[in-house]
Amino acid sequence: MLAEIIAVGSEMLTPHRQDTNSLYLTAGLNDLGVTVAFKTIVGDNREHLCSAIGIALNRADIVLLSGGLGPTEDDLTRECVAQTLHLPLIRNEALIALLQQRFAARNLTLSPNNAKQADQIEGSTILPNANGSAPGQWLDIAYQGHRKLIALLPGPPKELKPLFDNECKPRLAAALPPNHLARRQLRMALIPESQVDARTAPIYQQFPDVETTILAGHAEIQLHFVCVKPTLAEAESRVEAVADAVAREMGDDIFSLNGESLEEVVLLMLGVRRRTLAVAESCTGGWLGERLTAIPNSSRVFLGGAIAYSDRSKTALADVPSYLIDQHGAVSDTVARALAEGIRRRTGSSLALSITGIAGPTTPRGPDAKKPIGLVYIALTDGEDTQVKEINIPGDRERIRLWATQHALEMLRRHLQ
Numbered sequence: 001m002l003a004e005i006i007a008v009g010s011e012m013l014t015p016h017r018q019d020t021n022s023l024y025l026t027a028g029l030n031d032l033g034v035t036v037a038f039k040t041i042v043g044d045n046r047e048h049l050c051s052a053i054g055i056a057l058n059r060a061d062i063v064l065l066s067g068g069l070g071p072t073e074d075d076l077t078r079e080c081v082a083q084t085l086h087l088p089l090i091r092n093e094a095l096i097a098l099l100q101q102r103f104a105a106r107n108l109t110l111s112p113n114n115a116k117q118a119d120q121i122e123g124s125t126i127l128p129n130a131n132g133s134a135p136g137q138w139l140d141i142a143y144q145g146h147r148k149l150i151a152l153l154p155g156p157p158k159e160l161k162p163l164f165d166n167e168c169k170p171r172l173a174a175a176l177p178p179n180h181l182a183r184r185q186l187r188m189a190l191i192p193e194s195q196v197d198a199r200t201a202p203i204y205q206q207f208p209d210v211e212t213t214i215l216a217g218h219a220e221i222q223l224h225f226v227c228v229k230p231t232l233a234e235a236e237s238r239v240e241a242v243a244d245a246v247a248r249e250m251g252d253d254i255f256s257l258n259g260e261s262l263e264e265v266v267l268l269m270l271g272v273r274r275r276t277l278a279v280a281e282s283c284t285g286g287w288l289g290e291r292l293t294a295i296p297n298s299s300r301v302f303l304g305g306a307i308a309y310s311d312r313s314k315t316a317l318a319d320v321p322s323y324l325i326d327q328h329g330a331v332s333d334t335v336a337r338a339l340a341e342g343i344r345r346r347t348g349s350s351l352a353l354s355i356t357g358i359a360g361p362t363t364p365r366g367p368d369a370k371k372p373i374g375l376v377y378i379a380l381t382d383g384e385d386t387q388v389k390e391i392n393i394p395g396d397r398e399r400i401r402l403w404a405t406q407h408a409l410e411m412l413r414r415h416l417q
């Protein structure tokens with residue numbers, strides 16, 4: 001069965017508010033083996049909302065609406081669902097009494113516009129909202145000859161989440177055939193999306209019952225596999241089959257077989273090999289260290305390091321001889337090497353990484369003056385051997401810095417293999 005989520009509210013069509021409810025509802029539906037095929041955001045406009053509801057009912061079996069159940073004139077979800085289904089709204093006197101009790105307990109008077117929250121679509125079931133004044137509504141109806149399950153849910157997350165979990169999910173589970181969803185995620189760093197698809201499409205196309213999605217971004221490629229079957233064992237078997245086949249094709253390019261981040265994988269590998277790590281960062285300004293320390297218990301293997309941003313700090317914090325900076329420039333193979341070796345000695349770590357580069361703008365004078373934006377050097381040392389990688393990263397300042405940290409982590413991962 002396919003589901004559609006409609007998020008109602010003009011505020012979510014501005015840059016200032018995000019629709020996070022849909023993410024929560026999607027996860028809950030996936031738990032029940034339901035695929036979310038469509039998500040729609042629509043403003044507080046009667047014509048637009050009725051149109052969105054009609055489209056959803058024509059293409060989805062389950063329609064969940066969030067928001068638009070409040071007391072104001074622009075809260076139109078009840079009215080538009082009723083209009084689209086050609087059903088009347090009936091004032092529920094029991095709900096009016098509950099609203100009056102709720103307002104009286106807060107020393108407030110129930111205003112006439114609040115009473116619209118007691119309007120019930122004929123044939124619906126009221127879903128009690130313990131955390132707000134707007135109850136939800138549930139409809140299990142025939143629409144143009146097809147069964148449709150419809151839920152109207154309040155917009156505030158603190159109201160929507162418990163109401164969906166306690167009232168909607170049990171109803172959905174009882175109404176749906178038993179289905180189980182299995183998923184698997186493979187992740188690769190620093191490899192073009194087109195190359196991944198060219199190599200893997202001949203494999204995943206042999207599994208039409210497994211939904212395959214390729215996501216590109218943040219200097220990595222993710223392959224997501226999702227399968228729904230009557231039993232969990234069947235779904236997992238199909239997902240494992242396609243993921244294992246793709247993993248054999250991509251080999252060492254894959255850094256994670258189960259969705260872990262690159263920093264998680266690197267920290268795990270350091271722990272298994274009983275190694276410790278320190279970093280010296282220039283152009284990334286601590287971003288590499290932040291990624292590592294965002295992982296719980298990273299202190300077991302990550303000792304720390306230095307943000308050696310200025311030339312003087314490179315000497316003071318990582319013992320880089322000033323004459324090397326004067327001769328070769330701070331952005332150079334030589335200085336990257338000295339940064340890594342210096343911070344390793346300072347911290348006593350097994351391994352050390354350094355990053356130095358030009359994230360923009362260009363350097364006006366000195367040995368680095370003619371070097372292009374995006375030029376980055378990354379060094380990795382174990383005390384006996386030091387490797388240095390020169391890369392040219394296109395894009396703006398943020399992209400250059402992010403990709404530099406990704407190159408550094410991937411360099412370390414391959415060293416630890």
